[in-house]
Amino acid sequence: MRAAVFDGPGMPLRLAEVPEPHAGPGEAVLRVHACGICGSDLHATAPGGIARPGGILGHEVAGIISELGPDPIGTWSVGDRVFVVSRFTCGSCGWCLIGQGHRCDQIRFIGALGPDEPDGAYAELLRVHTNDLLRVPDGVGLDIAASVEPLATGLMLVREANLSIGDRVLVMGGGPIGLATVAWARFFGARRVVMSEMVSHRLSLGTVMGATDLIDASGVDDMGAAVTDLLGQPPDIVIECVGLPGVLSQAIDIVRHGGSVIAGGVCMQPDSIDHVAAYFKEPTVRFPATYTTEENAFVIEMIAAGRLDPTPMLSHRVTLDELPAAFEALRRPTDQCKVIVTP
Ligand SMILES: [Zn+2]
Ligand SMILES: [Zn+2]
Known part of the structure; x- marks a missing residue:
């Protein structure tokens, strides 16, 4: 073959x-x-x-x-x-x-x-x-x-974040995983879903997939200030879908005190975190690895039912x-x- x-x-x-x-x-x-x-x-x-x-x-x-x-x-x-x-x-x-x-x-x-x-x-x-x-x-x-695979990954990330109805969510990165995460965050009742991304075409897809707000990351020096400005407060949940060194630390910096940070981008290099800054934030940080069969089955059912496109x-x-x-x-x-x- x-x-x-x-x-x-x-x-x-x-x-x-x-x-x-x-x-x-x-x-x-x-x-x-x-x-x-x-x-x-x-x-x-x-x-x-x-x-x-x-x-x-x-x-x-x-x-x-x-x-x-x-x-x-x-x-x-x-x-x-x-x-x-x-x-x-x-x-x-x-x-x-x-x-x-x-x-x-x-x-x-x-x-x-x-x-x-x-x-x-x-x-x-x-x-x-x-x-x-x-x-x-x-x-x-x-x-x-x-x-289904990237959609199941996005579903897993949102489930790991323990999203509650009305939460304010920041999704960093608008690649397929970021877009899938945006869609599920909205699906499960987030009040606001901000997506940050550098590529303009992916930004416009963010809106299609359910983002309520977009941040063009190429034109922003202080992402935390930009998000807080949009939401009126820091986000309850930050889901990192970039996978580059420094982004996880940035996510911890941005999330509200006691919020959830999900490492969704797979950073292939060792990365450092500012522990002292993290202690002051007391975030829950999770590194979910792999989705379940049920999550995959749920995704295909929602597609078949027309609930997710x-x-x-x-x-x-x-x-x-x-x-x-x-x-x-x-x-x-x-x-x-x-x-x-x-x-
Ligand atoms: Zn994949
Ligand atoms: Zn086995």
Whole structure:
């Protein structure tokens, strides 16, 4: 099959013919119909990143089952339309057996995001465990289903923040995770949702996804003052979706006394925090790692019910042939949002 292979930092993805995967016990092979390019793929393939050279990235995936191994978990058939809860679990440990695959003893993450992690879906075919599949409802396109992963991440971030109805929220960063976070914060009853972002196209998407206020971060010296000015008080919750050194510290600086700070951007470098400033703020700071199967199921149900529309976030579609160039282009500030690969 054809796939885009990662050779190492500084090198663009390379299209290659690689062996086709086959389904072992409990597993399935999907024909990939859509796979989102994720910011974490860009971080992971940058110098110092965790991506596995020789691996295939891509973890935001929907497709059609083309092969089933023996003893699948669930009632699946070849031809079923599915999306992947973006991981590879064992399906048989205590956690998997009670439906908590996110705590699986042997959890791995598809998309070569680490030395031992299995290959992902920048390819024609993907091997997954049936424990990590969810059905795509009729009427929901597979390219839409591929956007569940960032939406589930945003949902997880908002849940971790313990948002109460009427809260004032700042979301830092308007990439796909930031936009998803904006949408869920509003969905669950935030009175005000301020989104800060430097790229003007992403700022306008913020409004579409539910932000009540926007801050153009490129023109602001003191973000805390700008937010407090808008809201009349510091925000109750700050959700950081940037993932660069210094942003978490800035979030702690901005949040109200005793508020919640959520580290949603995955900063790949060690970062420092001003402890004394944090003590004076007494914030709850959380680093949520991975969403649950239920969160993924909730997202697709809300999309199917018309309660949440991710289409404004899907900015471009590229073929596998166009992927290497599109991938490199996303490393620079861009007005693109979620780019979907359709092999
Ligand atoms: Zn992702
Ligand atoms: Zn397990």
